[in-house]
Amino acid sequence: MDQVKTDPRIIRTRKLIMDTFIDLSGKKEFKDITVKDITTEAMINRATFYYHFEDIYDLLDKVLSEVLLVNLKSEVYEKEEINEQSLTSIFKAITNFQMSLSNRCHRGYEDTIARIIRDQLEVLLYKMLLKQHQVKEDESLKVAAVMLSWGIYGASVEWRRNSQDATPEEYIKSAIPYILKGIE
Amino acid sequence: MDQVKTDPRIIRTRKLIMDTFIDLSGKKEFKDITVKDITTEAMINRATFYYHFEDIYDLLDKVLSEVLLVNLKSEVYEKEEINEQSLTSIFKAITNFQMSLSNRCHRGYEDTIARIIRDQLEVLLYKMLLKQHQVKEDESLKVAAVMLSWGIYGASVEWRRNSQDATPEEYIKSAIPYILKGIE
DNA sequence: GTAATTATGTTGGATATCCAACACAAGAAT
DNA sequence: ATTCTTGTGTTGGATATCCAACATAATTAC
Numbered sequence: 001m002d003q004v005k006t007d008p009r010i011i012r013t014r015k016l017i018m019d020t021f022i023d024l025s026g027k028k029e030f031k032d033i034t035v036k037d038i039t040t041e042a043m044i045n046r047a048t049f050y051y052h053f054e055d056i057y058d059l060l061d062k063v064l065s066e067v068l069l070v071n072l073k074s075e076v077y078e079k080e081e082i083n084e085q086s087l088t089s090i091f092k093a094i095t096n097f098q099m100s101l102s103n104r105c106h107r108g109y110e111d112t113i114a115r116i117i118r119d120q121l122e123v124l125l126y127k128m129l130l131k132q133h134q135v136k137e138d139e140s141l142k143v144a145a146v147m148l149s150w151g152i153y154g155a156s157v158e159w160r161r162n163s164q165d166a167t168p169e170e171y172i173k174s175a176i177p178y179i180l181k182g183i184e
Numbered sequence: 185m186d187q188v189k190t191d192p193r194i195i196r197t198r199k200l201i202m203d204t205f206i207d208l209s210g211k212k213e214f215k216d217i218t219v220k221d222i223t224t225e226a227m228i229n230r231a232t233f234y235y236h237f238e239d240i241y242d243l244l245d246k247v248l249s250e251v252l253l254v255n256l257k258s259e260v261y262e263k264e265e266i267n268e269q270s271l272t273s274i275f276k277a278i279t280n281f282q283m284s285l286s287n288r289c290h291r292g293y294e295d296t297i298a299r300i301i302r303d304q305l306e307v308l309l310y311k312m313l314l315k316q317h318q319v320k321e322d323e324s325l326k327v328a329a330v331m332l333s334w335g336i337y338g339a340s341v342e343w344r345r346n347s348q349d350a351t352p353e354e355y356i357k358s359a360i361p362y363i364l365k366g367i368e
Numbered sequence: 369g370t371a372a373t374t375a376t377g378t379t380g381g382a383t384a385t386c387c388a389a390c391a392c393a394a395g396a397a398t
Numbered sequence: 399a400t401t402c403t404t405g406t407g408t409t410g411g412a413t414a415t416c417c418a419a420c421a422t423a424a425t426t427a428c
Contacts, residue, residue, distance in 0.1 A: 007385095007386070007387090007413070007414065008227055008228075008229065008385090008386070008387095009384095009385065009386070009413080009414050009415075010414075011227065012227040012228075013414080013415080015227075034374090034375060034376090035375075035376070035377090036374090036375065036376090043192055043195065043196040043199075044192075044196070044415075044416090045192065045415060045416045045417075046376090046377090046416095047377090047378080047379090047415080047416070047417080048414080048415055048416070050376090050377060050378075051414075051415075055376080055377085056376095191383070191384065191415095191416070191417090192415090192416070192417095193383080193384050193385075193414095193415065193416070194384075197384080197385080218404090218405060218406090219405075219406070219407090220404085220405065220406090228385075228386090229385060229386045229387075230386095230406090230407090231385075231386070231387080231407090231408080231409090232384080232385055232386075234406090234407065234408075235384075235385075239406080239407085240406095
């Protein structure tokens with residue numbers, strides 16, 4: 001209701017910075033990208049960068065969150081329940097997202113990326129759980145969301161490490177019933 | 185020497201507007217493009233548009249001039265003399281430019297476009313003539329540039345109308361000696 | 369090692385851009 | 399004819415962005 005419109009310059013500038021960063025990260029590794037590189041390419045002042053982001057890690061964080069959010073199409077899932085189908089879709093989205101990242105050579109930032117993924121997952125799963133149980137907030141559901149997010153993320157790691165001969169769906173299928181029993 | 189740097193925001197904003205305009209003019213006819221269309225798409229305020237351009241015709245003027253300038257690679261030609269080779273290249277550039285325009289359906293603006301082309305040509309040719317005759321300025325050379333620009337432009341119109349079975353080079357080749365005799 | 373260069377953040381004052389509002393014109397809808 | 403809508407240009411005050419300068423850390427060069 002009381003949402004104050006954000007200044008269009010802010011939207012435009014953030015988009016410029018983020019797009020430029022994504023663009024650059026396709027050309028060189030994250031560790032070789034400087035703030036100056038980004039601002040020069042994006043045609044904005046360096047001071048303006050710091051007006052929007054704490055530092056380059058903050059930018060990485062926000063860019064990845066946004067990309068992941070698109071992958072998760074969360075506006076769709078938020079309205080759904082947690083069941084075999086939605087869980088499988090989410091798992092697919094996560095593995096998909098990680099595969100797209102591994103092409104971009106963000107070596108040394110696996111921890112950061114992992115945290116971002118789990119954070120986003122957790123928020124999404126918590127919303128779905130709340131909806132499913134018809135409550136406004138609930139601490140135990142929050143913890144459940146934490147555990148589910150770690151579980152899904154961990155499964156995606158293990159899948160990448162061991163089982164890429166199976167599809168993500170196949171890999172996770174047999175485990176899902178046990179998970180679902182816990183939260184129903 | 186005393187060139188004052190233009191504010192980066194100006195460069196960025198003008199580029200945004202011009203690129204958006206070029207983009208839109210590939211999707212609909214010029215007469216259907218409004219200032220609001222452009223500013224919305226470019227994510228800038230309408231008032232900002234008027235800070236940079238008098239109106240949409242002024243924008244058309246500047247966009248076409250710039251595109252044409254690139255076609256003419258004038259920074260190259262400015263240093264050359266007017267001879268068979270450079271005249272042919274320029275003629276090719278003009279016909280090329282007009283062909284690319286005709287795909288974009290600017291029906292009803294042929295006069296505007298013609299004026300822009302001749303203006304740019306005239307400036308370029310005048311510079312080349314000055315260089316060739318080793319003077320700083322000269323009224324009769326200016327008039328010569330006017331006539332040459334009209335001549336080249338007219339030839340390009342006639343070529344488009346009648347002789348597209350000949351290449352631009354072939355079309356203009358036999359006439360060039362007569363032109364060159366006049367200015368040498 | 370140490371000098372020289374390059375990147376990071378921060379600040380105060382200058383400038384481009386935004387917003388809301390206005391008057392006006394042109395076309396479409398009823 | 400008359401609303402109604404949509405686009406054009408313009409203005410004054412608010413805000414994001416720029417610039418120049420600075421201190422500091424990190425890298426590179428010698």
